[in-house]
Amino acid sequence: MSGQVYALLGSPALVRNETNRILDKVVPDRDRMILQKMTAEEGEQLLPGAILSFSMFSPNQVFVVRRFEESTPGFLEFLLSYIQGPAKDSDHTLIITGNTFPKKGPTRRLKSALKKQSMLKEFSEKKINPEQYCTKLCTDHNLKLSRNGKSILLQRVGKDLLSLENEIAKLACYSEGTISDKDIEELTATISEASVWDFADAILVKDTGKAIRLLHRMLEEGKAPHQMLGTISWKMRDLLALQESQRKRQSIPSRWMKTPEMKRRAILRTLKKHPLHADKIFSKLQKSNRLFNSARVGDRRILELLVLELCAE
Structure with missing residues (x-):
């Protein structure tokens, strides 16, 4: 596994999917992966010492920083210095996730540095058709909905892709056959309400x-x-x-x-x-x-x- 930095921002569902894709790529054997998750607020204290250190017992580690939009200016300064320096020679992988860039600190310089090294990916839900996405998810889960099932599901869950993913995953666990209108209404009501x-x-x-x-x-x-x-x-x-x-x-x-x-x-x-x-x-x-x-x-x-x-x- 070679070190790399990934900044994934935007739609929570699409960011989560891309994070899992990266994890599968950098560490195919998840059982051997040493993964540390932290929020941006926690990362200011924990990440510098952890990512700059080296251990013979765990030379390759993966760090996932969530809620990037809550980063302090000081944490952004550290990320900027890391990307411009140690990251190039590090064996560690850093994945930064969140909704958007913070509004304070060296945001422009950090964004420019990430783009320059092709480390930034931004995902917009506006470009995704919820109905088509629902159809794709059902196909992925081998899930069969009733004739009106898709419409009912979208009405109850809304257009938020992450909520849609979670609901369809739960419906897939419920039955291997066709899921009726009543099943969808009862299950999503229990889940969401x-x-x-x-x-x-x-x-x-x-x-x-x-x-x-x-x-x-x-x-x-x-x-x-x-x-x-x-x-x-x-x-x-x-x-x-x-x-x-x-x-x-x-x-x-x-x-x-x-x-x-x-x-x-x-x-x-x-x-x-x-x-x-x-x-x-x-x-x-x-x-x-x-x-x-x-x-x-x-x-x-x-x-x-x-x-x-x-x-x-």
Whole structure:
């Protein structure tokens, strides 16, 4: 295995696929691979000493740095110096992954250095047709969907490619035969809604620790930050609509009819004990949406701040 640096940015699904392709290439025998994974925040402390060291017991190592967009200027300076110097003679492989380049630090110089040495690959989901991608994934998994299965799956999962990959992989584990419309609706509902409901419950009872843990889990499972913000907004609106119907002694909103009665009653009890304030909720959601479009901090940090503020409400 010869050393190399790869910077893979953009679509989480396409970045993950390219990362696996590189790992298969540089270390065909995964059992013999010494792999260290870290976030950019952790990498600032861990990577310099590890990647510049040499061990006779593990001369060839692979380092994967995730969430590159959260890198500090100091970490970018180290990466720039490494790429321009030691990387050329190193036996280690460094794979940098993330959504985009950080907004602070020597971003332009680092991007130029990566491009000059053909180390940078950027992946855009805008160029991918979700329907065609769904068809390809089903073929790869030897998965047969019902006549309307693809449409139902795309409606429930959305156009996020990583979420689509994860759902199709789970459906493939469910059955070797044709998957019916009912199977898709039940399985994807269980997969996509269980964590969301637990997350909403944690916010309602002000359990900040649990809410943050669930947020991290859903992000790690492939929910894109913008999609996660949409999910939080949607769930808060649903809860506010239910709360308002009870306050005005009206029938519950139709979208709540499919929720098991026991679950619905439990939510109503919680809302009575911890009522939501619509004006404050919408103000926080709007603030997060603005930060997504303008702030220099990472999307993950914006979501964490939103959860903290909702739990403090």
